[in-house]
Amino acid sequence: MNNEPTPVPFNLAAAGMTDVGRRRSENQDRILLHDIVYAVADGMGGHEAGEVASQLAVETMQEICTFANKTSVRKLPTVAEVQRQVQLADDRIREALEARGGTTLCALLQIKAPDQGRDNVTAPISAVPPWTSSFSMNVNTDVIAKITPEMLKDHRDPATPGTAPLPVVAEEIPNLLLVNVGDSRGYRLRDGALQQLTRDHSAVQEMVDAGQITEFEARNHPHRNLITRALGAGAESQPDVTVLQPRIGDRYLLCSDGLSGELTEDILQTILVNFKDRSEAVRVLTGAALEAGGRDNIAVIVIDVVAAGNPEPDAEEN
Template identity: 30%
Template sequence: MPQVELAWGAATAVGQREDNQDRFLAAPPVFAVADGMGGHVGGAAAAEAVVEALRSLAGQGTTTVAAIRLALQRADGEIRAFQGPEKSGAGTTVAGVALVDEGEGPQWAVFHVGDSRVYRWHEGRLELCTKDHSVVQELIDAGYISDESAATHPQRHIITRALGVGPRPEADVVLFPVVPEDRYMACSDGLTGELGDGRIAALLCAGDAPDAVVSRLVAEADASRARDNATAVLVRSA
């Protein structure tokens, strides 16, 4: 199986929150962002549990979709087993991309639970690879509200799927071919809540090194007085 050369970067900022409950992983073949919720201690612990479960897949050239799902299921169980009032109701979203081999050579597996997102820069344009698991997205799909009004909708922060809380979630997974110079960015909603797709596209298309791109994206979100933690991980195939 041919090796895929990768370059990547990651950055995070607290924003206007008291602490950072986002966690990220940039450890080939897995790149992911988890956005914890449910209190300062519990949210951070939930996000950390997901990142550590996915970290178990690192160190190999590729992983599998089944292994990704198993890691997320294990993290979901660990979060639900948290003890103590400080961790009560803890949960987390997750979004990421991983190199997988499903018998046809390496592919990118984009996975997510909740409203953290994965974008792809492909053939000169930005594509959103994930669909938010949120009340607002359901309203958009049903035709009740427009994409434009979603950003200010009073229920925009209510998610319908998360690890650790509610019904046992199933991650959405989509496979993409490995294309040289494609860029994939996983990010928390603290970033997309401050920067529109146009600004994200403008920075991704510049061709700068991934660490420089994500550092600027997160810095711009933070400079906009981001209301939430803002985190991004970017990976590029050579």
């Protein structure tokens, strides 16, 4: 017997903001708020390079909205079309910056797919990374360039399930698509419980997966800023993609590591549960991250799945 929820018409309503934090001189985080595409991009690199990379990423993703609204009947993108747009963002950043900077990307999109998306999600776990045993504990790890193509050669298969390009298929059922490259994160609050849906593409996450360090140790590890995938730089930029089944009442959180690196999952859950107003939730989350140290730029988007036709305000950027 099939107990899967029946697809229902839905809309997305969101609020978001960025903050420079307490220790950075410039804000290299960017967000995109649209009823089709919501995205967080955390730029990395030298002066202006990270800002350019994150801006190019959100501008390229925003083109999906333009394509969707070209006709009188809005045409939602397919998984393959979103993947091509992410690849285009990667290409544009590489051409503009010549590997001097890159960006993470975590995005939630409305799409059409031939089948219902996944209702339950388990983040993928990679094999033990071959390079972690050689890390020097006193190395500055702000940039991803320390991971070389040679290191990655035999570690990852580009055709790993969930990351390989999917064929173009007939569009039928409205779904959500979660895309991530790097360590900006996507969470879902459902029935009061928060779940991280993405897996960080980072050195410390792979050490956690391998049992070399704990989640607690990872929060303050000297290599916490070492990213193993990014758009525009490094050896790998392939996004993880997950088609999700929308449920009315679900709440999604997209954020850069300036938020997730400062606040535990319990704190995130408490704020998202207690502050029903999206704009207020965003402000409280950002304020809590600043109070906890504000060591990095902070980007936050809170997205609610609401019934189609429900009078909800447009997306708000604070």
